[in-house]
Amino acid sequence: MSEAWWKEAVVYQVYPSSFKDTNGDGWGDIKGITSKLDYLKDLGIDILWVSPMYKSPQADMGYDISDYKAIDPIYGTNEDIDNLVSELKQRGMKLMMDLVVNHTSEMHDWFLESRSSKSNPKRSWYIWKDPKRDENGKPQPPNNWSQILGEANSAWTYDGKTDQYYLSLFTPEQPDLNWENPDVRAAVHDVMKYWLDKGACGYRMDVINLISKDQRFPDAEPVLGPDRKYHPGGKYFVNGPRMHEYLQEVKHKVLEKYGAITVGEMPGVSDIDEIIKTVKSGTGELSMIFIFDIVDIDNAPGKVRMTLHDWSVKDFRRIVNKWQRAMIEKDGWNSVFLENHDNPRSVSRYTDDSDEYRTYGATLLALMQTTLNGTLYVYQGEELGMRNFPKSWDPLKDYKDIEAINFWKKSLDLYGDDPVELAQQRKVLERKARDHARTPMQWNAGPNAGFADEGVKPWMRVNDDYREVNAEKQRSDNSEGLSVWQFWQRGLANRKLHKDVFTYGDFETVGAESKETFAYVRTGKKSGKWLVVLNLSGKEVQWKMPGNIEVQGWMAGNYTTGKPDKSLNDSVALHPWEGVLGRLV
Secondary structure (H helix, E strand, C coil): CCCCHHHHCEEEEECHHHCCCCCCCCCCCHHHHHCCHHHHHHHCCCEEEECCCEECCCCCCCCCCCEEEEECCCCCCHHHHHHHHHHHHHCCCEEEEEECCCECCCCCHHHHHHCCCCCCCCHHHECEECCEECCCCCEECCCCEEECCEEEEECEEEECCCCEEEECCCCCCCCEECCCCHHHHHHHHHHHHHHHHCCCCEEEECCHHHCCCCCCCCCCCCCCCCCCCCECCHHHCCCCCCHHHHHHHHHHHHHHHHCCEEEEECCCCCCHHHHHHHHCCCCCCCCEEECCCCCCCCCCCCCCCCCCCCCCHHHHHHHHHHHHHHHHHHCCCCEECCCCCCCCCHHHHHCCCCCCCHHHHHHHHHHHHCCCCCEEEEECCHHHCCCCCCCCCCCCCCCCCHHHHHHHHHHHHHHCCCHHHHHHHHHHHHHHCHHHHCCCCCCCCCHHHHCCCCCCCCCCCCCCCCCCCCHHHHHCCCCCCCCHHHHHHHHHHHHHHCHHHHCCCEEEEECCCCCCEEEEEEEECCCEEEEEEEECCCCCEEEECCCCCCEEEEEEECCCCCCCCCCCCCEEEECCCCEEEEEEC
């Protein structure tokens, strides 16, 4: 397995609106990010990935871009980015930008021109289709594809001026670019070069596997049931027919010239061969992608994201093993993550976020992530064990995300007279909303959790637990056991010290499948064999050690500051949500 600096790097995702406000408007800004670089360096971060800060009407929190080369004034200026890059460089760190080129904002100059008339030269920069007609001659969408951020709505938006529909997979404010047009691709390449020339080291590429559509635009299968008008059309645009061609072009015309790194967001695909084609060393188009199996584990099979499905530790083990082994055997590369701006908090999702067990659950997940093969991604607040906000928050007042707003509106429309079903939909919202990851960063126990000055109203409500869960408290915590932040810091340092094991080493699951535990061995060329045992349950359990494993010593765990006092053979007693790391003979 070839080595590279970016494979060993730790990436930290900043959601800029919620990170740190310095100018008193209640929104995080670039100067706020710059002010916290020493905090990130101390944690062990190498690359800063910042979600979109470009000029935007903010219909989807910056993922609707109206000018790719200008920073939105709510975040700062282009000069602020230059200063951020300079300050990162002084600390030996780098900046990864967020590239959103499946779609633009409806307010982008390209689209304003495109929608102005059918004869405009930029008309073909977007996907326009004639309407179907109902029996009364009323225009209807060209097909039955549903909107991704609101499946009750059509993925097509009608433009009365030109009597055509444009494709808008996410929201009407986000029209899809037509990548079939070479002028569009050239414009995207130009945007990418602009930020690379300014010092970015690469890109996180938003829904990059949706850029190629089946040009027949057929109807989707009615998977949501006969009572629904619109259905997910992913079969016809996820990893579409020309996606690899387009990405190879990006690679050869842009990425290779700059030595840029990339991570592709690729939802809806889990086929090993298809993914390896994208990330295979040498021939793949991208450095790595985000594989969604682990964050889709609680989605109802074949349904949309805002659903619930029971999962087991066996499912968790199967997913981790699948992708660890696949990348090792087929010479690809993993991204390791459990959180981002589009998912609820991991400690709430996979473990127990109660006051009694939150620290143990968060550190258990940290132990797992810092010992898996791939480039590691940490989402802001994950290093503190930030959790989902309380169920008591009001969907109509406290939730801000367009997906949550559309979901709750649909739920009220469909189930307003059915309290049982409405309660179930509320449960989905409380567990799966993207808003959980977007509450302001909890810096200290002061007003607004230190995110903004006293007297300032943050754009989104601060989680109620900030007086107990905050960075200042965790960095200075001298109580028995490590805080979540301290555990992450130690884990990241250990990962880098033994990179031959945890970044590049072999991976093998060990022990019998279990409803509670998951264990694996990592093997490096220099540092030998290491055993990780995770109790993914709220029970006291005994993990039976396989006969071919001999533990030399337990080196770390999430219940003690020092080395755990555990049996070196036969059976290992584990507390609820306990994880241990041992060195093998």
